[in-house]
Amino acid sequence: MRQIIEQQIMALAPNPAAAANGRKISQKGGFVRLEASADDTFFLGECTGSGAKNYITTADFLDPGQPVFRCTCPSRQFPCKHSLALLYEMMSGKTFAPCEIPEDILTKRQKKEAKAAKAASSEKSDKAPPKVNKAARAKKLKKQLEGLDLAQKLVEELMNSGLGTMGGTALPAYRTLAKQLGDYYLPGPQRLLNGLILEIEAFQKDGEDRHYDAAIAALERLWALVRKSRQYLSAKVESGDVSQDDNLLFEELGGVWKFTELAEVGLGKANLRLCQLAFWVSMDEARGGFVDTGCWADLATGELSLTKNYRPLKALKYIKQDDSCFGVVETPMAVFYPGEGCRRVRWEGGEIRELTPDDLAALRGFAAPAIPAEAKAAKNLLKNTLGDPMTFRLVAFSAILRGEDGKLALRDGEGNTIRLGDAPWMEPTTHRLPMLPDGALLAGQTLLGGFWYDAGARRLTVQPLSIVTPEGIIRLLY
Numbered sequence: 206m207r208q209i210i211e212q213q214i215m216a217l218a219p220n221p222a223a224a225a226n227g228r229k230i231s232q233k234g235g236f237v238r239l240e241a242s243a244d245d246t247f248f249l250g251e252c253t254g255s256g257a258k259n260y261i262t263t264a265d266f267l268d269p270g271q272p273v274f275r276c277t278c279p280s281r282q283f284p285c286k287h288s289l290a291l292l293y294e295m296m297s298g299k300t301f302a303p304c305e306i307p308e309d310i311l312t313k314r315q316k317k318e319a320k321a322a323k324a325a326s327s328e329k330s331d332k333a334p335p336k337v338n339k340a341a342r343a344k345k346l347k348k349q350l351e352g353l354d355l356a357q358k359l360v361e362e363l364m365n366s367g368l369g370t371m372g373g374t375a376l377p378a379y380r381t382l383a384k385q386l387g388d389y390y391l392p393g394p395q396r397l398l399n400g401l402i403l404e405i406e407a408f409q410k411d412g413e414d415r416h417y418d419a420a421i422a423a424l425e426r427l428w429a430l431v432r433k434s435r436q437y438l439s440a441k442v443e444s445g446d447v448s449q450d451d452n453l454l455f456e457e458l459g460g461v462w463k464f465t466e467l468a469e470v471g472l473g474k475a476n477l478r479l480c481q482l483a484f485w486v487s488m489d490e491a492r493g494g495f496v497d498t499g500c501w502a503d504l505a506t507g508e509l510s511l512t513k514n515y516r517p518l519k520a521l522k523y524i525k526q527d528d529s530c531f532g533v534v535e536t537p538m539a540v541f542y543p544g545e546g547c548r549r550v551r552w553e554g555g556e557i558r559e560l561t562p563d564d565l566a567a568l569r570g571f572a573a574p575a576i577p578a579e580a581k582a583a584k585n586l587l588k589n590t591l592g593d594p595m596t597f598r599l600v601a602f603s604a605i606l607r608g609e610d611g612k613l614a615l616r617d618g619e620g621n622t623i624r625l626g627d628a629p630w631m632e633p634t635t636h637r638l639p640m641l642p643d644g645a646l647l648a649g650q651t652l653l654g655g656f657w658y659d660a661g662a663r664r665l666t667v668q669p670l671s672i673v674t675p676e677g678i679i680r681l682l683y
Contacts, residue, residue, distance in 0.1 A: 207245045207266060209296040212532040213557045217272070218289055219282045219525055227289025236294060241301035247310060248301065250291040254278060262287040264295075267314055270537060270554035342447040345390055346438050349458065352389025353435050355382070356398070360428045368420055371405045392459030394434075397427040400491035415629060418660055429590040434458055451543045457591060464553055467540035477539045477552070478504040480564060481530040482653045483670040484683040485632060494518050497527035500597055500653065500670065501550065504533065504564055507571025509597050510541065510550035529683050532557040533564055546586040546596045560678070568673050572601040572651040576621040580665055583656035587665075595628060595655040595668070605638055605647040605669075613638060615652060615667060626666040628657045634669055634681040641679070650674050 218224035230236075230252065237259065238251035248264045262276040262285070274284040295301075359382060363371065371379055379402050386395035401423040408416035437454045441447055449455065451470045456462065467473065483500040494517035501510050514527040536555030541548045573579045579598045586596045601617065605625070608614045613625040613635055627633040638647065651674075654667040672679040 206241065206298075206301065207248075207295060208558075209292050210532060210557060210559055211296065212530055214289055214292045214296065215528060216530065216557060217284055217292070219284070221528075223282055223284075223286050224289055226286040228293050230286060230290035231293035231297065235290060236299075239294060239299055239301045240304035242306045243303060247304075247306045248291060248295060249304065250287070250294060252287045252290060254287070260287050262291050263310070264288060264291055265310060265314070268554070269556050339445075339447050343442060343445075346442050346447060349390050350435065350438050350442070352386055352391045353394070353431050353438070355389070356386060356391070356394050356427070356431045357435070359398075360424065360431060363424060364428070368405060368417070368424065371402070376402060376406065390459065393457045394427060394430055395459070396491045397423055397430065399493075401427065403490055415661075419629075426590055430454075430457055433591070453543045453591065456542065462542060464540055464551065467542065467551070468538070472543070473538055473540045475538055477534075477536050478564075479510075479534045479536070479539070479550075479552075480504055480560065480568065480678075481534075482509075482568075482673070482678060483680060484527070484529040486526070486683075487630065487632075492517070495521075495526075499527060499530070500547070501534075502568055502571065502599070504567050507568075507599065509547045509599070511547050511597075512551065513549055529680070530557065531560065531678075533560055545589065545592065547593070562675065565673060565675055565677065568599070568678075569601070569651045569675070572599040572673075574601050574617065575619050576600060576615065576617045576623050580623060580656070584658075584665060587656070587658050594630070595657040597653060597655050597670070599673070600652050600654060600667075601650075602652055603649060605652075615654070615669075624659075624662070624664060624666045625654075625669055626659060626662075628655065628666075628668050631655070631668055632682060637681045638669060646672055646674065646679060 214227070215221070215224055218227070235252050235254075236250045237253060238249075240249045241247065246266045248266070250262050252260045252262060254260045256278070260276055260278045262278070263274070265273040265275075267273075274288040276285050276287050278285055278287055280286070379398070383395050383398040383402065386392075386398065401420055404416045404420035404423060407413075408420065434454050434457070437452060449460075449466065449470075451472060479501045481499050481501050485498055487496050487498065488494075489496050492515070494515060497512075497514035497516065499512040501512065502508070503510070512527065514524070516524045516526060534552070534555050534557055536552040539550055539552040541550050579600055583596050583598065586592055587594070600615065602615050603618045604616045606614060606616060608622070608624075614622045615625055616622045625635050625638075627635050641647065650672050652667075652669055653671040653673065654669055656665060656667055658664075659666040670680070670682050672681070
């Protein structure tokens, strides 16, 4: 019978409560009938419930990466708890009686296949691609340039007069200006200005230098984005080429990529095996929502990438929160976002299997043997004002120990060391290293570390996120 692991169920569940309710139904023997087709693609369960009649729930695995669930219950959740309970029955190895695939399911499969074939045929046809409204795009670019002029004047005023002029009665005016940037299709610069305002407000409350330093960094990033974006948009308007390209500034200005668009510009990759090494949730006050971030490794190449799930506070009930994944995702197609270093990755559909010793051996094999080369590469990435403030690397270490200053440090096999420390925008993890129950975890292992620049100490620092051993992945964060 088809193998199901709990990670698959959790990934499919609309929320943890639905998965927990499905588990309870399975554990309490809620099913009075279980059936499966001979080809292992169709599963059916008859489940008792609160209604007058039992519920019939089915799972169609014709496309294993995107199974289809159906249930006669009135729930609006998808999949519902009865569908998830059926998966738990499969996971626990319950006996499924043989059955034929119902005619209505076969008909729905045929319609779905016909629709997919029609779409594929349309893509391969010689028909001209849909026309792009160049006039509308050009108008939007010009509007963005107007907004960038406004942002440039603001930045120049702040650079000339100092951030101190933002305080007091001036803050409401800056908030109004931040809202105006949204009218110019500039959510990216708008977010940076909001972040700048939040740091100034925090500095006025507690007077801590870290807020002022963060405000300066936000101002520098805003200035770099405005300057580079003006050049980029001006060149596009002057040339008349308003088509979408893989320039990083598209997303920095607030653009949203579609999955197909990323594939069309050559950023797709087929048949990936991805293992999540770390996961964390952060609150982005400037964006006005939560960001679920996962750090993943390609088991074929060792390339590290990030998944990001944005959940605005205004839409929390409509967007499912991501979660830790302890298995391996196998997906037929993934796309990467433009950028350098650990790029954002995204996929639609895939299966999850158990992590194996061979996978762990592969991960350890991708680890860099020495710190200096990784530190140099990290510095080059962190110098980019518009880049992420942290980049991630796998490093083989001989020991984690305390230096003469009492701080924890990572030492490689050649005796090179680098300071371990927590980035101010991340949940602390360094203090958890001495708490590990086995001292062997602090020697001769592989570390997933986030490299970041500590402006206060004026040195490159690494935040430990996970330790990869031959037996498993020890997560220090989720």
